[in-house]
Amino acid sequence: MIPVILSGGSGSRLWPLSRKQLPKQFLRLLGSHTLFQQTVMRLSREGLEAPIVVCNQEHRFMLNEQLNAIGTTAQALLLEPFGRNTAPAVAMAALKLLAEGRDELLLVAPADHVIADEAALHDALQRARAAALAGEMVLFGVPATRAETGFGYIQCESAPPDDDVRRVARFVEKPDLATAERFVASGDHYWNSGMFLFRASRYLEELQAHEPDIYETCALALESSQDSGSVLTIAEAPFACCPDNSIDYAVMEKTRRACLMPLDAGWSDVGNWSSLWDVQPKDDDGNVLQGDVVAHDSRDCLVHANSKLVTLLGLEDVVVIETKDAVMVAHKDRMQDVKHLVRSLDESQRPETNNHSQVYRPWGAYDSVDNGQRHQVKHITVKPGASLSLQMHHHRAEHWIVVSGVAQVTCGEKVFLLTENQSTYIPVAAVHRLSNPGKIPLEIIEVQSGSYLGEDDIERLDDIYGRTPEKSAEPQAPLAVAVK
Numbered sequence: 001m002i003p004v005i006l007s008g009g010s011g012s013r014l015w016p017l018s019r020k021q022l023p024k025q026f027l028r029l030l031g032s033h034t035l036f037q038q039t040v041m042r043l044s045r046e047g048l049e050a051p052i053v054v055c056n057q058e059h060r061f062m063l064n065e066q067l068n069a070i071g072t073t074a075q076a077l078l079l080e081p082f083g084r085n086t087a088p089a090v091a092m093a094a095l096k097l098l099a100e101g102r103d104e105l106l107l108v109a110p111a112d113h114v115i116a117d118e119a120a121l122h123d124a125l126q127r128a129r130a131a132a133l134a135g136e137m138v139l140f141g142v143p144a145t146r147a148e149t150g151f152g153y154i155q156c157e158s159a160p161p162d163d164d165v166r167r168v169a170r171f172v173e174k175p176d177l178a179t180a181e182r183f184v185a186s187g188d189h190y191w192n193s194g195m196f197l198f199r200a201s202r203y204l205e206e207l208q209a210h211e212p213d214i215y216e217t218c219a220l221a222l223e224s225s226q227d228s229g230s231v232l233t234i235a236e237a238p239f240a241c242c243p244d245n246s247i248d249y250a251v252m253e254k255t256r257r258a259c260l261m262p263l264d265a266g267w268s269d270v271g272n273w274s275s276l277w278d279v280q281p282k283d284d285d286g287n288v289l290q291g292d293v294v295a296h297d298s299r300d301c302l303v304h305a306n307s308k309l310v311t312l313l314g315l316e317d318v319v320v321i322e323t324k325d326a327v328m329v330a331h332k333d334r335m336q337d338v339k340h341l342v343r344s345l346d347e348s349q350r351p352e353t354n355n356h357s358q359v360y361r362p363w364g365a366y367d368s369v370d371n372g373q374r375h376q377v378k379h380i381t382v383k384p385g386a387s388l389s390l391q392m393h394h395h396r397a398e399h400w401i402v403v404s405g406v407a408q409v410t411c412g413e414k415v416f417l418l419t420e421n422q423s424t425y426i427p428v429a430a431v432h433r434l435s436n437p438g439k440i441p442l443e444i445i446e447v448q449s450g451s452y453l454g455e456d457d458i459e460r461l462d463d464i465y466g467r468t469p470e471k472s473a474e475p476q477a478p479l480a481v482a483v484k
Helices: 035-042 057-069 086-099 118-133 177-186 200-210 212-224 236-240 247-252 273-278 332-347
Strands: 002-007 052-056 076-080 105-110 137-143 152-156 166-173 189-199 231-233 258-262 288-290 293-296 302-305 310-313 318-322 327-331 358-361 364-371 375-382 390-392 396-404 407-411 414-418 423-426 432-435 442-450 459-462
Touching: 002 035, 002 086, 035 057, 052 057, 052 086, 057 076, 076 086, 086 105, 086 200, 086 212, 086 247, 105 118, 105 200, 118 137, 118 189, 118 258, 137 152, 137 200, 137 247, 152 177, 166 247, 177 189, 189 200, 189 247, 189 258, 200 212, 200 247, 212 236, 273 302, 273 318, 273 332, 288 293, 293 302, 302 310, 310 318, 318 332, 327 332, 364 442, 375 432, 396 407, 407 423, 414 423
Parallel strands: 002 052, 002 105, 052 076, 076 231, 137 258, 288 302, 293 310, 302 318
Antiparallel strands: 105 189, 137 189, 152 166, 152 189, 166 258, 318 327, 358 364, 364 375, 375 442, 390 432, 390 459, 396 423, 396 442, 407 414, 407 432
């Protein structure tokens, strides 16, 4: 049984904490590990192989860092140039395995869900194994305990109580409130957890029968992709032609082999801020307060402060999320609509939906401190042994001041070291590189000045991470921070 962990989502309903370049699965929302790390750890048990992880190409280095932090590796990374939903993602994993002569069970699991009772999860996996080996398409259904209009519902055919799995009778996607209340009252409806178990070959047979365009496009994409064994970089051109569809719509709602395994294990999809409030400990007033927060005469609120003091007075059922560059205030009942807010910001080409002021890179991170018409200031952190690309800029100069650590600087033909409180100047059009040869993180303050400070004013001459200027992720905005 191979976990196929789907880590391609953007988590827009958890904005402003979740951004396109730092989506919710890579955030520490509950405890000391990220949701992605928690998913990997709970699926690292006897009987389960190392996972296959499907993610966006832009998240590759961050994902590897998070795997290294918990002392594990994936047996394969499948790097998507862009998302095409879950049906193509799983198809690429299944096709890759069959091309290698393997036809194991695939346990499909989202990277950003929470499961409190891991023992119950693994019991359900073992009970579902026999059905999947026999060719059934097993999905894991969570008993519906409250009327949620944002979930998909599943009704099963009647079956003896001792059956491990039950045949699916029908799917209902995101019903209205009255219908959801009726489903909950009936006691025989389940939420769709987004977790599935089936053989790789069975999934592809069903996909070919019901959505041949997805199957054929993914097969063509595999032929054109770069595959090192442990990393499959999916070819962009054929994958762009692949229909965007989920496993549910493409296969599970059409196949006659759909079965359900009940999963009563404290599951949550952490789909919005209200669901995060649901699963966290609360104070005597029902508040969930994180960071520097003072709440007076306020009840049942969620407040997440990252960089400033946040105060509440006389509020109920309110969500307040504060980051360095954005603040969101909303009623808890409107959390499903945050995605519409994010869409509006995207249409206005606001950079706040793409990156935080602190941006993570393979070599470390940078934090935007200040910017203006002809200047930008950044706090840059370079990991031990890491290097930025060898590069040049046509319209700006840079001043570097070492705050801590040791910097190795390449500027033109010169290569030299700087230590704490030393500085250097990088002229316009000078070929340069910043590296950290030391054993501790290097921190510098960079002051950029010039007539144009856009991110596209960068020419990479050499990069150990294989990036090009065209692959930079920042939005095209006049004051965007340049990609190093």
